[in-house]
Amino acid sequence: MQITVIGCGYVGLVTAACFAEMGNRVACVDTSAERVEALHRGISPIFEPGIEALLQTNHAAGRLTFSSQLNPVLRNSEVVFIAVGTPSAADGSADVSQILEVAAQLGGALESPTIVVCKSTAPVGTACRVQSILDQHCQRRGVNWRHSVVSNPEFLKEGAAIDDFMRPDRIILGAEDASAERTMRRLYEPFVRNHDRILCMPRRAAEMTKYAANTFLATKISFINEVANLCESLGVDVEEVRKGIGADPRIGHHFIYAGCGYGGSCFPKDIRAMLHMAQEREMQLPILQAVEARNQAQKTWPMRMLRKLYSEGVAGKTVAIWGLAFKPGTDDIRDAPSRVLIEGLLDLGARVQAFDPIASENIAKAYPEAVARGQLRLFSDPYAVLNDADALALITEWKQFRQPDFALMARLMREPVIVDGRNQYDPAVLGTFGFRHVGVGRVPMDSPAPLLRKVV
Known part of the structure; x- marks a missing residue:
């Protein structure tokens, strides 16, 4: 399959390298000419175990290319992944301006019906906004076809991203039409040959699934840290408590290690984005507010x-x-x-x-x-x-x-x-x-x- 990945950051490079490893022809596009030049020389701009070997092998085999120009690589692309950044804005919301800018560029450049996939973590409704932008461009150009927008959130852990992509525990596809869903299933089939872990749902549900997953994991971390705080005052060893509750399969041992708090680019940003989504709808999410407060204190x-x-x-x-x-x-x-x-x-x-x-x-x-x-x-x-x-x-x-x-x-x-x-x-x-x-x-x-x- 011919694929274009827009954004040579963490998610984009892992996505491109893993699809190329399965035999697809993948073109990576990034606005940074310096980053593209480094990739041509086999140097990854991110640190992730195994990524450079995959990039170098597939680039040498001709399955993976890098460019700073979007229009030339879009020819014959069946699927285009948007994997640009969605950093936190000052008010805690996820800044989706890069996604919308790419959508506008695609609307003016794509010459045939294409599947456009939102891979970036973005608030509920972002894929619908991308669809609207693409539809408006089709109307202006007077064409009688429509692009299909799919939400396909990533669930990659930094430090284990290659293995997570190659052996996923689930693949979430938010698709609104059967043809796009079939194509995306075909694209991911090599990764789930032993067990079908592909879950299809509406686009808004797919976007919400990503946020709900990350904020739930963050909640488990803040919960055990809250328990640890009480253990300190009572002279109880939280490690004994952790083992005791982790033995319950409904709880499990994952993400219940007491420590000095979580960080990174996902959990803090996604909690802030969830809180902002609720605030826009004049709602309160007191559990997530407490999760954020506990982590900052921790x-x-x-x-x-x-x-x-x-x-x-x-x-x-x-x-x-x-x-x-x-x-x-x-x-x-x-x-x-x-x-x-x-x-x-x-x-x-x-x-x-x-x-x-x-x-x-x-x-x-x-x-x-x-x-x-x-x-x-x-x-x-x-x-x-x-x-x-x-x-x-x-x-x-x-x-x-x-x-x-x-x-x-x-x-x-x-x-x-x-x-x-x-x-x-x-x-x-x-x-x-x-x-x-x-x-x-x-x-x-x-x-x-x-x-x-x-x-x-």
Whole structure:
């Protein structure tokens, strides 16, 4: 099938590469000539495990091309995917101006009936607005045919996007006519050969499904963080509670790990967009308002723990940070909890020494002045940040942090203190190395010891 993907960002590149891998001919279009040139040289503008290999292989095979010009690549395209950004506006709404601009360009350029797919996450009714724009252009041009607009939201996790696309748990198709639905089913059939996971529904329902899925997952995270907050005050270990409730299959273990909050480009933006959609209709969504409020408060947890540890203040202290990206497997620092901690420490006069295997460069770009004056230092080795550190804050749970050399860490640090923002470590194990461990909703090491379990 001949496909055009507009937008060479995260969603667009993953979509294009995976469709090309299945034998389709895919043309990627982006307004950034610099980005297109880098792609021609096999360099991906995003970090995602496996993406560069897919891009290079399919580009070399002639199945995947890149261009900064839209009109030439539209010839013979059967399906056109819109995968441009929908950032949060100042009022919390999703800015769909790029989608609508692309729709207008397509309306003036497409020479035959085409399936136009809204892949970008956009508010309910956006696909209908795209349909209206395309219809108006057809009327102006005096043609007697109509384009078909489909809503096909993405459900990709950063760090595992290739696998999510290749082995989807569901594919949502919001289609209004049978012909477009059949074509989209045919396009996705190679990805669901073992089990048909394609769900068809109206376009507005498809758009709502995306928002409902992300906001529900965010709700699970904020719920367990709320429970952890109460556990702290009651001397209960939230890890025991997590295991207990997660054993219930109606709840499950996914997204119930207490921590220092979620970030990234999806959950925060989608919650704000949902709240704005409700506000436009003079409705309140108190559950989602609470989810957002809890997450914002949770991002301050590492800073609050450090201030609690050092009642004299953190000014002049050196705090090491492990993990800067909002989650493992990505270099994305948008709405990352690490940024709340960094900014809090810098404002209070502390020194920050940080390490992340991927995201350090993005943090350096975000805080150039702090880097220039030496208040924020970024290292390429995780142990180097521990030299003379008064505390270590674990913010992002990269795999390489799971079983570090605790004995070496204790020798390097001025004070063996770990503020564990992801409940990665066993307080009892750390205690054998002389560490003081502070976890989210964990029983502090200086609390009365729980009864030992008898090992059978």
